[in-house]
Amino acid sequence: MAVHGTVAAGFEGVREEFAAFLEREENDPGAQLVVYRGGERVVDVWSAGVTGDALLGVFSSTKGAMALVCALLVQDGVLDLDRTVASYWPEFAAKGKGAITLREVLAHRAGVVGLDRGFTLEELADDRVIARLLAEQRPFWQPGQFFGYHGYVIGALVGEVIVRATGRTLQEWYEERIRAPYGxxxxLGLPESEEPRFLSTLPMLTTPEQQAEIDAAPYSKYSLGGIAFNEHAPDAVELQDFVNARLVRAKGQASCGGIGTARGLAGMYAAAAFGLNGDHPLLEPDTAAEFARVHSAGTDLVSDSVKQFGLGFNTITGNFDSVAAGAFGHSGAAGSLAFADPRQGYAYAYTRRRHAYPGGAALENVGLLWSVVRALG
Known part of the structure; x- marks a missing residue:
């Protein structure tokens, strides 16, 4: 399969690894890969199934934008990680949630992963509605004692704290402080004018062996995982189809409703960690370190698997040995992965249109990341 785009001198090996991955694929995944070395874009390649400026659903990679907004407001002194959520948002104290702190929410320790009855698509598309409904929801575990992925709702919880503290939405802060200044x-909220560039997420294709693995590991839709991913709701929408709904794209749901390119994701992390266009980095080193360090590690109660979380961000190093400690970013269901690695001096973003097996950061990221690290020397 053809590789399009450019790489800087010394990064030819990244292009070769990308081409080798595409050769192994029976179907074009519609992939984009962008790398910044410091504030310089050194890799910008894509497969034939997309273009470099095609807009794709990035699913939970959206959480990186959410976490970055929160980190900036903490850095500014507007938010305090160790204040209770209810001190900003009094209604949240209902059903035993009064002692939960903002730090615990960001570390996926709040226990408020979904609704007993589930959400409609219209509710799940709107962070303010999610927050209003979750204020009356009892936690699914003792807050602070355990952790579990708040996949669909963490952006709404953090976003409501931001609204109550500042009078402005997370999406408005993101647009003003991050997206617009760097283009x-x-x-987080796709304008109608940008819709022609959007390509809908395509369903996962599995081999017989992969499908057998899926079939061999069934779970109840009323399990914590089922509730967290809203699978118990009447007329539940498949996760891969979530961002295919225009309502979701328009609202810019801050947990997994973001739309973008690998250029946009990598540029955001380059701006956060290294600075773009001659600007200082958005995050001071102490802020980046605090949000990147591990706050939750062990068995995630939602996925029933071993995971690590920082504050809002994935720690990345828990899944990729090529990534240095202190890296911060997030992966997304269809296969996307985006982060900054301050110690090794780069920002990375990979997106794909076709949903990857088995979900989360696509497996090809392993080889792609090693090729980047080798190129950096």
Missing amino acids: LDLW
Whole structure:
């Protein structure tokens, strides 16, 4: 399969690894890969199934934008990680949630992963509605004692704290402080004018062996995982189809409703860690370190698997040995992965249109990341 785009001198090996991955694929995944060395874009390649400026659903990679907004407001002194959520948002104290702190929410320790009855698509598309409904929801575990992925709702919880503290939405802060100043192609609320560039997410294709693995591991839709991913709701929408709904794209749901390109994702992390266009980095080193360090590690109660979380961000190093400690970013269901690695001096973003097996950061990221690290020397 053809590789399009450019790489800087010394990064030819990244292009070769990308081409080798595409050769192994029976179907074009519609992939984009962008790398910044410091504030310089050194890799910008894509497969034949997309273009470099095609807008794709980035799913939970959206959480990186959410976490970055929160980190900036903490850095500014507007938010305090160790204040209770209810001190900003009194209604949240209902059903035993009064002692939960903002730090615990960001570390996926709040226990408020979904609704007993589930959400409609219209509710799940709107962070303010999610927050209003979750204020009356009892936690699914003792807050602070355990952790579990708040996949669909963490952006709404953090976003409501931001609204109550500042009078402005997370999406408005993101647009003003991050997206617009750098012209980033990563949107929390896709304008109608940008819709022609959007390519819908395509369903996962599995081999017989992969499908057998899926079939061999069934779970109840009323399990914590089922509730967290809203699978118990009447007329539940498949996760891969979530961002295919225009309502979701328009609202810019801050947990997994972001739309963008690998250029936009990588540019956001380059701006956060290294600075773009001669600007200082958005995050001071102490802020970046605090949000990147591990706050939750062990068995995630939602996925029933071993995971690590920082504050809002994935720690990345828990899944990729090529990534240095202190890296911060997030992966997304269809296969996307985006982060900054301050110690090794680069920002990375990979997106794909076709949903990857088995979900989360696509497996090809392993080889792609090693090729980047080798190129950096």
